[in-house]
Amino acid sequence: MNIKEVACKAGVSVATVSRVLNKSEKVSFETEKKVRAVIKKMNYFPNINAKILRENRSKVILICVPDITNIIYSQIIKGVLDYLKRNGYSGMIHIPHNKFDRRYSGADDIKEYIYFLETKKIDGIIFITSSINQQDYVELNRKYNVMTCSEYYDDDTLETVGIDQSEAMYRLIRYLYEIKKVEKPVYYTWKDPTGTSKRRLAGYIKYLKEKNIKNVKKFYKKMDSKKTSIFLEQFKKELENNMEIDAIILNSDFYAVFAEKIIKKLNREILVASFDGTQLLDMALSKIVHIKQPFEKMGEKSAEALLKKMEGKKFEKKIYLKYDLIDEEKLK
Numbered sequence: 388m389n390i391k392e393v394a395c396k397a398g399v400s401v402a403t404v405s406r407v408l409n410k411s412e413k414v415s416f417e418t419e420k421k422v423r424a425v426i427k428k429m430n431y432f433p434n435i436n437a438k439i440l441r442e443n444r445s446k447v448i449l450i451c452v453p454d455i456t457n458i459i460y461s462q463i464i465k466g467v468l469d470y471l472k473r474n475g476y477s478g479m480i481h482i483p484h485n486k487f488d489r490r491y492s493g494a495d496d497i498k499e500y501i502y503f504l505e506t507k508k509i510d511g512i513i514f515i516t517s518s519i520n521q522q523d524y525v526e527l528n529r530k531y532n533v534m535t536c537s538e539y540y541d542d543d544t545l546e547t548v549g550i551d552q553s554e555a556m557y558r559l560i561r562y563l564y565e566i567k568k569v570e571k572p573v574y575y576t577w578k579d580p581t582g583t584s585k586r587r588l589a590g591y592i593k594y595l596k597e598k599n600i601k602n603v604k605k606f607y608k609k610m611d612s613k614k615t616s617i618f619l620e621q622f623k624k625e626l627e628n629n630m631e632i633d634a635i636i637l638n639s640d641f642y643a644v645f646a647e648k649i650i651k652k653l654n655r656e657i658l659v660a661s662f663d664g665t666q667l668l669d670m671a672l673s674k675i676v677h678i679k680q681p682f683e684k685m686g687e688k689s690a691e692a693l694l695k696k697m698e699g700k701k702f703e704k705k706i707y708l709k710y711d712l713i714d715e716e717k718l719k
Contacts, residue, residue: 396429397425399418403422407422409475446510448690449500450479450512450513451481451518452515455480458667459663460515462686463686464478464515466687466690469683483518500512511694511697512531513690514535515537516537516538516581524545534548535547536688539581547704547705547707548708550681550708552583552590553590555590556586556587556589557591560590567658569658571631572632572634573606573635574635575637576607577613584638587662588607591606591636610622622646626649626655634657634659638661639662640662640667640677641667642661643660643668644671647675660676663677663680663682664677676712676713678713679713681710
């Protein structure tokens with residue numbers, strides 16, 4: 388079975404069948420419908436390898452993600468895959484080597500990426516959050532088609548698809564002060580911050596300074612580790628040693644849900660706020676004020692930007708999507 392037989396059976400030219408397979412807009416609806424009916428009836432599958440050799444591309448995008456079990460990453464991946472599928476591409480998921488595994492280094496991953504790109508096994512790469520550092524991304528970006536999603540580097544000239552994290556935090560802390568009437572909030576961030584948490588801290592500090600709050604450093608805490616058990620142990624000690632705290636802000640729903648349980652055990656009245664707005668909040672003991680991020684849309688937009696980049700089309704380098712500040716207590 389070949390494309391000529393399909394064309395003959397459908398009563399059209401080989402070029403028309405090719406246009407249908409490539410989803411060209413030059414084919415009428417009726418003609419496309421007729422050709423696809425023949426393709427289905429004859430169980431015809433185009434020779435993908437020949438197409439790759441002919442077009443010098445694979446129509447495959449590598450999606451690099453730190454952890455596929457993370458609910459946020461799965462939403463972003465869905466957005467990426469949905470967009471790729473609609474545009475005739477497929478996605479291949481890759482998990483970089485663990486940076487704490489001494490057997491490997493980031494250089495091993497970079498060599499692998501370059502091999503895939505040079506041999507045309509993939510046409511481009513989408514890096515989700517902190518799956519690649521800025522220096523390595525810059526090097527790849529000089530020669531290859533790559534894109535980041537939900538990551539924010541110190542170099543503001545690099546592409547970004549996400550939300551304005553600084554603005555979102557500014558809006559959140561202002562809401563806590565002006566609407567929820569908190570007085571002693573604490574933002575828990577990291578000693579080794581990502582680009583995301585750096586921007587959130589900047590927005591947080593900006594509002595506190597505008598409010599003329601003295602000794603701003605008392606209002607945020609850089610935690611030693613993201614490991615859940617270590618974080619929660621340190622968090623518990625923080626609450627026990629600071630009886631003035633009346634609100635906390637966490638970088639994710641995951642930490643917020645666990646932190647809330649500790650607050651309950653200590654019999655404290657502390658408002659909890661977080662970022663993300665995932666289904667994890669269904670496990671919370673109360674309604675947590677949160678910034679809901681459009682993760683699936685982020686995935687779609689990063690895939691769209693990458694395909695435009697690959698085709699030499701203009702695309703926005705800074706894509707900040709709309710987010711929502713949600714207070715379900717106020718919605719009752």
